[in-house]
Amino acid sequence: MPKLNEILEKQELAEGIVSLKVYAPDIAGKAKPGNFLIVRIGEGRERIPLTVAEYDNNTVTIVIQVIGNSTKEIASLKKGDIILDIAGPLGIPSHIEEKKTVCLVAGGSGCAEIYPIAKSFKEKHGKVIIIVGARSKNLLFWEDKFEKIADEFIICTNDGSKGMKGFVTTALEEVMKREKLDEVIAVGPLPMMSAVANLTRSKVKTKVSMNAIMVDGIGMCGCCRITVGGKVRFVCVDGPEFDAHEVNFDELSKRNSLYKEEESHVCRLSLK
Amino acid sequence: MKAQDPKERITNFNEVNLGYSEEEAIKEASRCLNCKVPSCVKGCPVSINIPAFIRQIREQNVQQAIKTIKESNNLPGVCGRVCPQEEQCEKNCILKKNPIRIGYLERFAADNETAIKAKKIARNNKRVAVVGSGPASLTAAADLAVMGYNVTLFEALHKTGGVLRYGIPEFRLPKSIVDKEIEYIESLGVEISKNFVIGNILSLEDLKKDFNAIFIGVGAGLPYFLNIEGENLPGVYSANEFLTRVNLMAAYDETKSETPIKKGKKTVVVGGGNVAIDAARVAKRLGSDVTIVYRRSFEEMPARKEEIEHAKEEGINFMLLTNPTKILGTNSIEGIECVKMALAEPDASGRRRPMQENGSEFVIACDQVIVAIGQGPNPLLLKDSNLKVEKEYLVVNEMLQTSDKLVFAGGDIIGGNTTVIKAMADGKTAAKNINAFLTQIQ
Numbered sequence: 001m002p003k004l005n006e007i008l009e010k011q012e013l014a015e016g017i018v019s020l021k022v023y024a025p026d027i028a029g030k031a032k033p034g035n036f037l038i039v040r041i042g043e044g045r046e047r048i049p050l051t052v053a054e055y056d057n058n059t060v061t062i063v064i065q066v067i068g069n070s071t072k073e074i075a076s077l078k079k080g081d082i083i084l085d086i087a088g089p090l091g092i093p094s095h096i097e098e099k100k101t102v103c104l105v106a107g108g109s110g111c112a113e114i115y116p117i118a119k120s121f122k123e124k125h126g127k128v129i130i131i132v133g134a135r136s137k138n139l140l141f142w143e144d145k146f147e148k149i150a151d152e153f154i155i156c157t158n159d160g161s162k163g164m165k166g167f168v169t170t171a172l173e174e175v176m177k178r179e180k181l182d183e184v185i186a187v188g189p190l191p192m193m194s195a196v197a198n199l200t201r202s203k204v205k206t207k208v209s210m211n212a213i214m215v216d217g218i219g220m221c222g223c224c225r226i227t228v229g230g231k232v233r234f235v236c237v238d239g240p241e242f243d244a245h246e247v248n249f250d251e252l253s254k255r256n257s258l259y260k261e262e263e264s265h266v267c268r269l270s271l272k
Numbered sequence: 273m274k275a276q277d278p279k280e281r282i283t284n285f286n287e288v289n290l291g292y293s294e295e296e297a298i299k300e301a302s303r304c305l306n307c308k309v310p311s312c313v314k315g316c317p318v319s320i321n322i323p324a325f326i327r328q329i330r331e332q333n334v335q336q337a338i339k340t341i342k343e344s345n346n347l348p349g350v351c352g353r354v355c356p357q358e359e360q361c362e363k364n365c366i367l368k369k370n371p372i373r374i375g376y377l378e379r380f381a382a383d384n385e386t387a388i389k390a391k392k393i394a395r396n397n398k399r400v401a402v403v404g405s406g407p408a409s410l411t412a413a414a415d416l417a418v419m420g421y422n423v424t425l426f427e428a429l430h431k432t433g434g435v436l437r438y439g440i441p442e443f444r445l446p447k448s449i450v451d452k453e454i455e456y457i458e459s460l461g462v463e464i465s466k467n468f469v470i471g472n473i474l475s476l477e478d479l480k481k482d483f484n485a486i487f488i489g490v491g492a493g494l495p496y497f498l499n500i501e502g503e504n505l506p507g508v509y510s511a512n513e514f515l516t517r518v519n520l521m522a523a524y525d526e527t528k529s530e531t532p533i534k535k536g537k538k539t540v541v542v543g544g545g546n547v548a549i550d551a552a553r554v555a556k557r558l559g560s561d562v563t564i565v566y567r568r569s570f571e572e573m574p575a576r577k578e579e580i581e582h583a584k585e586e587g588i589n590f591m592l593l594t595n596p597t598k599i600l601g602t603n604s605i606e607g608i609e610c611v612k613m614a615l616a617e618p619d620a621s622g623r624r625r626p627m628q629e630n631g632s633e634f635v636i637a638c639d640q641v642i643v644a645i646g647q648g649p650n651p652l653l654l655k656d657s658n659l660k661v662e663k664e665y666l667v668v669n670e671m672l673q674t675s676d677k678l679v680f681a682g683g684d685i686i687g688g689n690t691t692v693i694k695a696m697a698d699g700k701t702a703a704k705n706i707n708a709f710l711t712q713i714q
Contacts, residue, residue, distance in 0.1 A: 026468075027473065029473075030473055040430055044530060045530055046521070046531050047521070047531075069530065084430070085430040085466070087428060087469055088469065088472065089472055089473075090472065218428050218429075218469060219493065219494055219650050220438075220494070220516065220650060222495045225504060227504060232499075237652060251504050254505070254506050258506040262532035
């Protein structure tokens with residue numbers, strides 16, 4: 001019998017991106033596409049929001065892209081290690097309707113969130129077109145998984161090392177010309193989601209999954225607040241998915257850069 | 273009571289009040305007249321036998337004194353520090369001019385307790401779920417465990433204590449005290465399940481399958497904002513966020529915590545409650561110059577007088593009859609625009625309503641703003657429940673029973689923004705009524 005929150009499997013997915021399969025039956029039993037978890041790996045560590053990338057009866061899989069000190073520490077955990085705290089599933093799950101033609105756009109580690117959404121649309125007999133973008137081919141992962149479920153799977157790299165050379169928006173524009181899309185869902189870095197929103201505005205219904213800084217993740221602090229359609233919403237409990245055409249990306253981008261200095265400072269301290 | 277020197281204490285997070293020595297405690301206890309009809313007890317929401325424990329302190333029997341307190345209150349170290357005694361027991365003391373410092377004596381007894389484990393209690397076959405782990409829930413859980421129920425307490429965060437943990441700062445309520453008192457409640461047989469988000473993992477309906485009754489004490493954790501321009505600029509915190517980072521996540525100590533906190537040079541805190549004062553004093557300790565902006569006057573301020581005095585001693589500025597209208601800046605905060613207020617006749621709540629003075633706009637330069645204007649109930653737990661609510665607060669009868677007879681509730685989730693001790697009193701009442709209810713339906 002594995003212990004609660006024990007890491008059963010670790011995979012290096014791409015450069016600086018790992019997946020951890022964790023034994024957490026209570027959470028696994030309730031997880032749905034679009035949910036996230038709050039993870040804390042030890043005393044003195046931060047509470048980090050991470051998307052539920054896969055789940056079965058007893059386990060949840062999270063994907064970590066190393067961007068700062070905390071993610072670096074989570075990514076350095078090994079098989080058999082136990083994660084001190086995991087809370088979830090949090091956030092409102094993706095709304096997935098029957099028989100829809102959808103285009104799912106993922107940038108970088110956004111693939112981790114797009115994958116269960118894609119699977120779910122497919123299970124509901126939809127036509128699923130997936131566009132995945134990365135700077136270069138060494139940052140791509142799960143191509144085989146996407147290949148298996150997608151009706152069409154398009155890879156874009158900025159440097160052209162794999163698939164189309166260019167941004168996901170170029171591929172999306174081409175798809176929009178020939179397909180009658182019911183919905184676009186984009187998950188990735190803010191500039192990418194903002195670009196997708198601009199492209200689909202007044203053409204296709206579009207949702208984006210916002211990644212804001214969080215503390216508790218259960219609606220208590222308001223750190224993750226954003227403006228959507230002129231109203232203040234909390235990403236943790238009102239999201240993470242919002243109408244792409246209503247989100248104020250610029251404001252969130254400013255809010256997300258608040259701790260740049262402190263983060264680089266902590267990196268140098270490298271708490272042990 | 274002796275306190276850390278203000279100049280010294282604004283450089284650290286250690287407790288401000290230093291507590292009584294044995295000599296001081298006995299001297300204070302000796303002033304008690306031991307009234308035949310003690311009115312102090314009537315002022316105590318949980319009816320501690322105050323004259324008895326004071327007598328026991330005087331007789332140098334501190335261990336007996338703490339036993340007496342714990343008959344009615346399982347969080348004496350907490351209450352001795354954060355209860356507004358001046359509004360309760362001490363206000364009723366017959367020594368009007370110089371009431372017995374009951375709170376200080378309670379704290380003295382709690383801090384000098386030696387045995388912290390409870391005796392083993394025989395269990396019955398009934399299970400009660402307690403949702404949340406703040407003062408209301410801890411009290412309900414402890415009382416039910418003492419009555420023999422199998423109690424499981426569910427907390428969504430990684431640490432228990434609720435507002436005692438994330439809200440009240442270390443220098444007013446050391447977390448070691450919270451730890452010690454929760455450890456005692458665990459030793460009564462309460463099982464604690466952390467990181468467990470009721471509403472998301474299990475619904476209330478799920479809980480009803482496994483438990484004979486449920487107590488909800490999830491507090492009011494949803495921060496209110498001012499809804500003014502510029503409020504989403506980076507550097508504008510809710511007091512909840514600011515305090516959670518510092519208290520729960522220990523962001524004040526960079527050597528122990530990875531959670532960052534922005535240290536302002538000039539901070540404006542908006543609000544006049546205990547939370548506003550706490551946030552202001554934390555910001556001061558992080559090295560900022562601090563101004564509290566409040567739309568009414570000192571008289572209407574809901575914060576404890578002692579805390580306001582402490583804040584003044586620490587050099588915190590107060591700008592009263594002042595209301596913010598706009599936070600200025602493009603990429604970061606440059607200032608806060610305010611207007612002057614005047615007080616009109618008292619409104620329904622009995623407080624004088626503040627009215628804006630036309631053309632009185634002015635700007636306070638600052639680089640950090642903390643909004644501490646209150647909080648409402650967190651909708652997470654109740655989103656899928658059928659429990660009757662009014663303005664998002666749970667509706668309960670005089671038994672503290674909700675519209676579902678198996679579900680009881682207390683603390684801020686039924687009214688909002690009360691005190692630790694009033695929440696505890698709810699926990700006690702609910703435990704008593706849950707017991708009566710479960711005995712009756714047997």
